[in-house]
Amino acid sequence: MPQLYLVVDDLDQWTHTLAGEAVISFETYLTEHPIKGQKKTRIINLCNTDQYLSTGYYCSLLAEAREHKVLPPANTLTDLSSQQLTLVQAAEVLEDLDQKDLTRTDDGYAFRIYFGRTALPQLKMLARRLFERFPCPILEVRLAFLPGAQAATAVAPNEAVAPVDAVDDSVTADSWQVRSVHAIAFAQLDEQEAPEFVAALEKFTQSVWRKPRSSKASRWDMAILVNPREKLPPSDAKALKKMERAAQKMGFAVEFIGPQDYARLGEFDALFIRETTAIDHHTYRFARKAEIEGLVVMDDPTSILRCCNKVFLQDAFTYNDVPTPLTRIVSSGSDASLDTLESVFSYPIVLKIPNSAFSVGVMKAEDRTMLKKMLNELLAKSALILAQEYLYTEFDWRVGVLNNRPLFACRYFMAKGHWQIYNHGEDRIGSGGWETLPTYEVPKAVLDAALKSARIIGDGLYGIDIKQQGNKVYVIEVNDNPSLEEGVEDAFIGDELYMQVMSEFARRLENRGR
Structure with missing residues (x-):
């Protein structure tokens, strides 16, 4: 089991007894660690973190340099030092706030979070979400209630307020906003707060960082x-x-x-x-x-980042001479834009939102009226849209690639009566059949295009979608996190598919000396 240390600025500040935890000063951690032969070490940093180069900041930074697991990590402290960045991120979790029980005051509403816990029932979900976003032992949060007229513009002295539209679609609605989020040192707690913190610490270390693993020793x-x-x-x-x-x-x-x-x-x-x-x-x-x-x-x-945006993929494919369908990037639904598209493409024209997945956000325009309507609909969601020639095929190739080597190959057939693999109906999502083949039976042109496009992205696990018409192949997209389903992608090599993935994880850890 990993050794857990609580690091404080001064040992005189700590008067509590916790079973199994070693409490040390920052000076001790600085001078006497890492300990030779102690492989797995976890650090809970309770030092002062109110400044960029404080002892608390250095504690987390040194822990990471020593390959110790630390809470909070240094990047969290860096994020918290930029309150504008912090508040934009904090605004995303305000939807969980139960507002009805909060008292509105001119100074706002302040509370503290200990390892994602708070004694205030109406703030429990918010506390957990803020801890997930900013994993610190102690967070001090201040909320402010702003009437709609002030919500979009009010900024307290020396503090940034998260924009209302990051919380709510309407900037005119009354709303609670996060005024500030700060990491707090243990030494800043008073006599009433310290016991609540210690209780949360015990629960955290017992249920999370000391959670029993498999009975069999694992590397x-x-x-x-x-x-x-x-x-x-x-x-x-x-x-x-x-x-x-x-x-x-x-x-x-x-x-x-x-x-x-x-x-x-x-x-x-x-x-x-x-x-x-x-x-x-x-x-x-x-x-x-x-x-x-x-x-x-x-x-x-x-x-x-690269796979989730088809604009990047298309530009990268073009630059690297990867074969793709005829494609144009569109930023306007004006008549002039429609004229340009019609001069390049014949109908039907396929339109794609850049971050679409599982055929969602992909449309087929059969004429100018549909083109204009669909284009404006998609442009309302994204500043850029891809327009692409329609290539009819009975199936798409999906070639799985792991660390630039072929892993599996499938033919995904179109959904019945539909032009895509997935058909998103009103009541259910339909899909076509599949056929899994050994990678050595995949046409060379398909395999070459898959490997070439994967190298553009990196050395991870990718699924490359390719259309084939005769001797010509066209890369549609590279998917990170591709489907790996029992009886589909593993139909030919079986459990070996999963062994190869896990072997790659082990190889990378070995190369890091882990």
């Missing part, structure tokens, strides 16, 4: 991010179970985590994202935090 800890509420997850339950068994064979203790476990990433050595990714989404924040904290993460945030 590494892996988190697999899933979301049971997702309608079209990239892996089904049977595939996830096979991943878990493969990971265990490679020396991993596996835990399935969800969106609520953001603050726990420091517990793990590796993160495997098995939830559909997006940029303005917790999946990207998980990937970014995991990368910063030194985890092996698949897929990495750079791959997510």
Whole structure:
């Protein structure tokens, strides 16, 4: 079990007794650590963090340099030092605030969060979400209630207020806003607050950082991010179970985590994202935090950034001579733009929002009237839209690539009576059939195009969609976090598919000396 240390500015400040925890001063941590032979160490930094180069900041920074898991991580302290950035992020979680029980005062409403916990029932969800976003032992939060007329413009002296439109669609509505969020040192708690903090600390260390792992000793800890509420997850339950068994064979203790476990990433050595990714989404924040904290993460945030935007893909494909359908980037639904598109394309014309997934946000215009209507509809959601020639095929190739090597190959057939693989009807989502083949039976042109396009993105796990007409192939897109479902992508090589993925995680950890 990893050794846990609580680091404080001055040992005289700590008068509490906790079973199993070692309390040390920052000076001791600075001069006597790391301890030789002590492989896994976790640090809870309770030092003063109110300044950029404070002891608390250096405590977290040194912990990361020593490969110790630390709370809070240095990047969180850096984020909190920029209140404008902090408040924009904090505004995203205000939707969970139960406003009816809060007292409106001129000074606002202040409260403290201890490891994501608060004694105020109406603020429990908000406290947990803020801790997920800013994982610090102690956070001091101040809320302000602003009438609609003031909400869009009011700024307190020396404090930035998150914009109303980050919280609510209407800038004229009355609303609570986050006025400030700060990390607080243990020494700043008074006699009444300290016992509440210690109780939260005990619960946190017992239920989270001291949670028992597998009875069998494992070399590494892996988190697999899933979301049971997702309608079209990239892996089904049977595939996830096979991943878990493969990971265990490679020396991993596996835990399935969800969106609520953001603050726990420091517990793990590796993160495997098995939830559909997006940029303005917790999946990207998980990937970014995991990368910063030194985890092996698949897929990495750079791959997510590149794959989740088809404008980037199209530009990169063009620059690198990857074969693609005839494509134009559109920024206007004006008549002049329609004239230009009609001079380039024949109907039907395919329109795509850049961050579409599973065929959502992809439309087919059969004539000018439909083109104008669909284009304006999509431009209301994105400043740029892709217009693309329509290529009829009975199926799309999907070539899975891992670290620039072929992993699997499938033919995904179009949904019955539809022009796409997925048909999003009013009551249900339909899809076509599939056929899985050995990668050595894939036409060379298809395989070459898949590998060439994957190299543009990186060395992660990708699914490349390709259309083939005769001897010509066209790369449609590269997907990070591709589907890995039992009986589909693994139909040819079976459990070996999951073993290869987990072997890659192990290889990367080995190369880091972990």
